[in-house]
Each structure stands twice: as C-alpha cells, then as structure tokens.
Amino acid sequence: MSRVSMTLARENGRICCASCKMPLAGGSESWKARAILTEVSVARLPGAGLGVEQEVTIRRFSCPSCGALLDSETALPGEPFLEDVVLG
C-alpha cells in the first residue's frame, strides 16, 4: 500500500480509499468518476461574501463504501474534473 494523498492510497496498481481500503479505479482510470459526487454551493456556505458567484460549487468526492471525504475542488458547472495521477 503506497500513499497517494492523505485520503487515497494505491494497492496492487489500484487507487483505493485510505480509510476503508475499498478499490476505486485502476491506475490509469479516473478515480473521481467512481467516487460519490455531491456539490455545495459556495454562495450558501456560512460567511459567503456579498459578491460571490451563484453558480460556483465545491465538488466533494466521497468514498462509496465508507463515506470518507476523499477530495474537493472548486468548479463552475460543466468543468472537467481536475485529474491528479500519482505514478509512485
């Protein structure tokens, strides 16, 4: 098992959740497509500014098995996922 981030690991060439070890995707596939995606509107977060863009969200990628939050990214609708690939 090798480290990919604080929340992701690699085992036998597959990216998995570091917390429950559930495999998410093969090394060359996008693990984000296999995670559960929920979005939070930045404008609806407590403390949002007066001028904040209504469309922008925080995408949250969670483990389908244990629910651990694996990653997040700020995005407008329709943007491709940011893809991070750790080759080891």
Added chain:
Amino acid sequence: MDPITFSIIRHRLFRVVEEAVITLKHVSGSAITNEGHDLMVSLYRADGSLLMGGVGFLHHLTSASEACKAIIRRFEGDIEEGDIFLLNDPYTAALHTSDVYLVAPIHHDGRLIAWSACFVHVFDIGAMNPGGFAPDATDIFSEGFSSPGTKLVSRGRLRRDVWETLLNMVRGPEMVALDLRSMIACNNVARERMLTLVNKYGTETVDEAFRRLIEQSEQRLRERLRELPDGRWQSRQYLEVKGEVFRVLLTMSKAGDSLTFDFTGSSPQSRFSVNCSKWASLGGLFAPLFPLLCYDIVWNEGVIRPITMIAPEGTIVNCTRPAPVSVATVGAIQSVNNAACSTIGKMLMASEKYAAEATAVWHANHFAIFMFGNNQHGRLAIGILTETFAGSGGARSFADGVDVGGEIPNPISRMANIETIEATFPIRYLFRRRLQDSGGPGFYRGGTGGELAIVPHDAPDGGLHYVVSGKGTKFPQSEGLSGGYPGGVNDYVWVKAPTSGVNADPFAQGLPDMAGEKVPVSWGVFPLMGQDALYVRWNGGGGIGDPLEREPAAVARDVVDRAVSPLAAEQVYGVVLAGDKIDAERTRARRATLRRERMAQEGTR
C-alpha cells in the same frame, strides 16, 4: 575549497542581502515598502544568473535575473563600475511598471563579478490611475512610464536628465525620488559588502564558492525531486473582472528529477490588466516553489535548472504586447502562485517523507486598494491599504493555518499599524479584526482572513478616492487539500450613509452594524467622501481533510474565539453547541445526517 570557507562565504551572502533590505527600508518613506514589505533584494552572478535569492516578494527573484540579463544584452560594452540601471518594462522582465527594478553591476579591479538587484513598488509611475494599479488601463501605454533599460547612475553619478524626466512623469515626485534613492542606497550597500567579501577572500575563491553554491542547490533539489513520487497534478483558478471569467489551468508533472509546469488550457489574454507576461508567470510559479520545496536549499540558479514552464503565447499567463498588465501581481501572477502552491502541496502530500511539508493554498487574493487624495497635512497621499499583506495561512498537514498569517510568496509580508495609516491618510478605522468563517473548513482549518472599515476623518476635501483592482469577490481561490474546503472570498463594499446624515457608528464591530446602503464595488475608482464608509474583507486560507472529522473540541474553541460561527459549526462541521459546550449526542446525530447527505450522489460531470 575547504568547507569552512565555503560556508562562511555562503553566510556572508545572506548577510549582504539582509543588510541591503534594511537599507532599503530605512531610506524608503512609504508604508508599502517599510510596513508592507513589498520589496525584494537579491544577488546575481556576472552573467545575471540568480546567486542568492533574498526575502520579499519571491516572484521577483527570477524576473530580476532576466532584468540583469536584459541590461547585459542592451548595454554590452557600456556597463561600467558604479553604474545603476533602471528597468520596469513587463515585456522585457518586470512584473508590472510600478515594481521598478534597479540593478547594479559589481566590479572588482575593473572586472564585472556580480550584480545586485532590488525593487520597491514606487509611490506612483504615471499610469492612468494613481499608485500604479490601473484598472482603467486598456494597454501597456496607459500604464505609465515603462523602460526596457535606462542608465540612471553613470560611474557613481546620478544622471540628472534621466532623473528629472522620470520624476516629471509621476504623481508625488518627491516620494518617487525617495523610493528610487532607497534602491540606489540598497545597491550601494550590497556592492560595498560584496567588495569587502571579495577583498578578503579573493575573486577566484569567491567565484568558485558562487559556482559551487549553485551546483549544490541544483544537486539538492534534484535529490529531493527523486525522493518524491512521479505523477501529474492539476489546479484551476478562476478570476473575474466585470462579469468576464478567466481561468488559469495548471498541470504540473514530475518525472525523475525534473518538474514541468504546463499552463495549457488557460484563458486567452484579457482586455483587462489582470494579464501577465511570461517572465511574470515564471516568477509566479517559483514563489511557492522556493519555500515549499527549497526551504533548506539556497535559492539560486541551481533551483531553476530542473524546472520547465510551458505558457502558451496569447494567454492570460503569457500575454503579448501591448496588453495591459498593471494588475498582474494580484491577478494572473497570484493565480499562478496559488495554482503552483496547490499542485506542489498535492505532490508533497503523496509522499510519506514529505507530507508534513504539504500546505493548502494560503491567502490567495490580494485586494489592491490604493487610496489617493489630499491629507490632513495638506499633502498628496497615495498608498495601499497594507492589510492585503496580512494574509491568512493555509492549513498544514499537521495543524491549522495561522489566522491572518501572511502568505507564501512573501515570507516577510505584514500590515502597517492602524495609527501609521491614520497618520498618513485622512481616514479613521471603525474596526480591523479577524473575519469569521473565512478560514477553509477541514480536519485542519485554514487560517482566517480579516475585515476592516474606514471612514473619512479630518479630510480637507471631505474625503478621498481609491482605486480598487478587486478580483476575488466571486470565486474562492485559496484551494483546500485532501477534501478540505477553500478559504472564503473577498468583499469591497461602499456603505453609503443614510440621507438623514447619520454618521457611521464609531463603535461598529462589523458590516451588519453599519447603517446605509451597501453597494459591492470591485473594479475602478470610487469616492470615500462625507459620512460614507468603505468595508473590506479578505480571504482565508484553504483547509485540509474532512471537516466532519475535525475534533469537536477544536470547533467549539473556534466558536468561542469567533473564528467560526455557530451556524458553520453545525452546518459544515456538524458540531452542535449548547452555549459554549458541545452537545455530544446531537453532534453525533448531526454528523451522521451530513455523512448520509454526502453519500446521496447528486452532481453530474
């Protein structure tokens, strides 16, 4: 060379830079330099390559190297002992016209052995808007005086014709003169101390130490890169000006002992002055790289060699002349800083050995607000609200970010005392404090930003005006890591006093306490007159990890400290409080509900 001599020379170079910075601050009279530390001093080898990067704004270290090289090319055969050159053209090397470089050759026995270089953000540069940041500019020609290289001091004598021409084109020439003199003094001190070093050890020994120092830095960075995993990491930054949205997209690839920063996919260059030139982008990506990857390595040419940048021409990160760039340092350059900080943070987080060095993005958005007008002493005052340099720390992989904790690209940035600003400008502060809920939520919280409000006070003209180059109100830019949320956004609000003429509450503690119509402003020149007020809030740092995993006691402490609101504690962290105490049962239930909600997929690609 024996290691002790090598070590002594290395340390002497640090001290040369340090003493030159002190000189710069002592001579300069502006708050942006000696309070905000918007400055830089570095040393370069005879060919202009970076020898010893100093402190201050780190995105200048490589640009000033290019400035030295541009002077070497332009003035070939005409570089003499005691000369000092001025360069501030962004399409030659500088970041924007108001960050003026003064670079000086250092000769020993008639031979060029090194260069010193420094910059300050000068009081004014004659751009459309006072102070240098010119949101109204449409091209580089409307951004003030711009030189690809001018000899300002010839063989130790100031060239009066050049000096007077330059001062004839700027507002507040006596203040600009002080800025320029501070840089001349800084270069003089650097030269004297370098010559003391060379006289003691001899040019050959010193030059050999320079060469080895660069070799050592390259070797050590390459070793570090080999220890880090290979891979590819992405970051995306949004900038908005007057409804137009721009992207800086970065893909950072690491293979073996080299790193490539590829900005392909970034937006085409803008008609607004948030663009930056390629030298600025290069400097922008090095600003976080120096402290995050080279915290124990001397910042010099050796660190630059393993790095490649791809910045497509005609984009917001490599614009073509005559696109305007005066807001670059807080526009595209800062987005490059942020994106590089984010991708480097992700790479460090992927390493068992280096995860402790990872950080979320710090204070990602400067608010460049330059006030101008006649002050209570009957003089023209122009200057930045230095709170922008107060910053906010990104969360670390082992601790929260520091509240109002500075920024990555400038390790010595700080804000002026309120009294300093009130003594210079005809204004009064209603409050200046940490901003609640601005730190990015996470297992480790991002440091908070801050907020302030000012009103006119003792102003001969009834107030003053300010230039705001305010992106950063629409999109969070202090990205989190490993699930952490980004820090909050900026806001600039013109609070128009009620027509009844009721004065602003002198004891207001926040925007809700302030009477009057609240109009968000972000780009251009606005008045601060009569009974009106200006409210500003700045962004916090990004968080790291899952906010639902944060220790409830840490959340409760944040609520007591007013860093986090009870609403955010419950909605974002799932921590329910009864007064100051944690309601353990309701917290468990709330967190379970929030986790369930997070498991119900809703978004689509």
